[in-house]
Amino acid sequence: MTFVQLIDCKTSRFDEMNRLMDTWVERTRGKRTATHSVIGRDRSDDSHFIEIVEFPSYEEAMRNSNLPETDEVFREMVALCEERPTFTDLEVVRDEQLYTANARRFFEILAMRGELPPLDGLLAENYHDHDPANEQDTIGMDAMRREIEMWRSAFDFAFVIDDQIAEGDRVCTRWTWKARHTGEFLGIPATGRNVAITGMTIFRFGEDGKIVEGWWQYDRLGLMAQIGALDELET
DSSP states (O other): OOEEEEEEEEEEOHHHHHHHHHHHHHHHHTTTOEEEEEEEOOOTTTTEEEEEEEEESHHHHHHHSSSSHHHHHHHHHHHSSSOOEEEEEEEOOOOOHHHHHHHHHHHHHHOOOSSSOTTTEEEEEEEEETTTTTTEESSSHHHHHHHHHHHHEEEEEEEEEEEEEEETTEEEEEEEEEEEEOOOOBOOOOOEEEEEEEEEEEEEEESSSOOOEEEEEEEEEHHHHTTTTHHHHHH
């Protein structure tokens, strides 16, 4: 689970502090486990600063803290502060940016070549999938893996993410799917044709950032036409 550390300090020597942070980045290059850092200044007190540092997990944050370079920079930082900095450790329980990134990652994994990687880092075990093209909803990670493998065995494909909107625990992704028909699909032998369709997916996320429910809307009829499934009906 994502972990965030807030570092609260007061200093009238911010320029020196800023250079010190640059020094820390250089000293820990290739070792640092922080993924994102933001420094904010208090509008009501020019000497009051808060740094927000994000890590993939608490364990990664502790590994970062235990670096000798981090300890050296911390002692130099204390010398620049008017009072000893305080630290607040936060476990992230909701992060819309995380949800958006995980939705994007899901589409990337679907299109990966080779064996389908594990999905337990992205999907909840009891994931519930709504696809109007299926007679019944797909429920459970194992069932969803079978559904995904059906598509992967019939097409070499990739998703282009056209747009994403996040609100609360839901992320809506508008996408374009581009593929080559390389295997049997719903009884239709491989045609080798290049196809493309557009669609949208809404994912609902749990507090741990995993997808717990999904709703799909896409041009299934357009896909069937492109692989020749409607040719006999047109003649």
